[in-house]
Amino acid sequence: LLMAYDPARRLAKLQVQLDRAVVNAQMIYALLDMQPAQREMAGAKDLVVDKARVELKNVVFSYGSGNPILRGVDLVAEGGQTTALVGPSGAGKSTIISLIPRFYDPAEGAILIDGQNIAEVTKSSLRHQLAYVSQQPYLFEGTIRDNIRYGRPEATDAEVEEAARLAYAHDFILAQPLGYETPVGENGMSLSGGQRQRLSIARALVRNAPILLLDEATSALDNESEAAVQKALDTAMRGRTVIVIAHRLSTVVKADKIIVMHEGRVMEEGTHEVLAQRKDGLYARLNNLQLPVRDLS
Ligand code: ATP
Numbered sequence: 001l002l003m004a005y006d007p008a009r010r011l012a013k014l015q016v017q018l019d020r021a022v023v024n025a026q027m028i029y030a031l032l033d034m035q036p037a038q039r040e041m042a043g044a045k046d047l048v049v050d051k052a053r054v055e056l057k058n059v060v061f062s063y064g065s066g067n068p069i070l071r072g073v074d075l076v077a078e079g080g081q082t083t084a085l086v087g088p089s090g091a092g093k094s095t096i097i098s099l100i101p102r103f104y105d106p107a108e109g110a111i112l113i114d115g116q117n118i119a120e121v122t123k124s125s126l127r128h129q130l131a132y133v134s135q136q137p138y139l140f141e142g143t144i145r146d147n148i149r150y151g152r153p154e155a156t157d158a159e160v161e162e163a164a165r166l167a168y169a170h171d172f173i174l175a176q177p178l179g180y181e182t183p184v185g186e187n188g189m190s191l192s193g194g195q196r197q198r199l200s201i202a203r204a205l206v207r208n209a210p211i212l213l214l215d216e217a218t219s220a221l222d223n224e225s226e227a228a229v230q231k232a233l234d235t236a237m238r239g240r241t242v243i244v245i246a247h248r249l250s251t252v253v254k255a256d257k258i259i260v261m262h263e264g265r266v267m268e269e270g271t272h273e274v275l276a277q278r279k280d281g282l283y284a285r286l287n288n289l290q291l292p293v294r295d296l297s
Pocket residue numbers: 016019020023063069087088089090091092093094095096
């Protein structure tokens with residue numbers, strides 16, 4: 001029985017990973033306005049952003065006709081603050097992130113930005129307010145400059161370089177023989193994991209959007225790259241509304257608010273200090289089991 005079970009389980013897991021990779025790539029395209037959004041309402045108005053406060057109200061969602069994945073989620077990500085989503089695998093964290101650019105629409109409930117239902121605004125105005133940094137940084141065929149400029153096609157060369165500086169990428173770019181004109185992507189030069197991450201952060205920064213959706217990497221980089229990526233992320237997060245799927249204790253501890261998810265519901269919310277005190281709470285238990293975070297040692 002075990003022998004029959006194991007490969008099937010591995011296959012199921014692989015399938016989920018493949019689905020995720022596709023979703024992530026589609027998210028990137030979606031945020032670059034290359035992917036059609038869910039249908040736009042007739043007479044939709046442009047989203048007007050002030051504080052960039054994001055609110056989910058009783059959001060219910062399932063993929064196709066499958067099991068409900070979000071079972072009535074209420075949460076608020078305050079403007080200019082960092083809200084960390086934590087919880088076991090499958091809790092629905094990535095799903096929440098993919099509803100915000102309207103990659104999918106909730107079956108029930110609503111998502112509001114500064115009080116406006118995102119289903120009722122133009123998709124371009126919605127997506128202009130969003131930037132996304134995924135776990136796997138995608139590089140497209142083209143030069144380093146092109147890859148950063150994907151974040152905002154009308155960005156000037158100076159803006160591209162400023163974003164690269166802020167993402168701690170400028171120096172390693174200049175160290176390439178062709179600098180910003182160096183080809184990357186499948187047939188281009190190979191970049192380290194940390195360099196790819198910093199390019200994707202530069203791409204998000206050049207968008208200069210008030211809301212940053214961040215899927216923190218789970219795989220460790222070497223210490224030096226890790227430090228550079230962390231500094232780049234700190235810059236990207238400053239002054240923005242950040243919703244982060246957090247995998248590091250340092251991110252969770254620093255967050256203004258932690259949302260603890262389990263099986264499509266919000267179980268607890270609060271700061272690290274408060275939640276860690278609730279000894280019978282899910283957060284304290286996850287913390288002890290080292291489930292949501294990897295650098296507890
Ligand atoms: P993880 O930490 O493992 O990424 P998560 O909390 O982000 O987990 P989700 O990725 O939102 O959880 O997944 C919640 C559930 O939805 C899981 O059961 C997952 O298999 C399923 N799921 C996710 N994406 C899809 C998809 N594109 N199609 C069908 N089911 C999906």
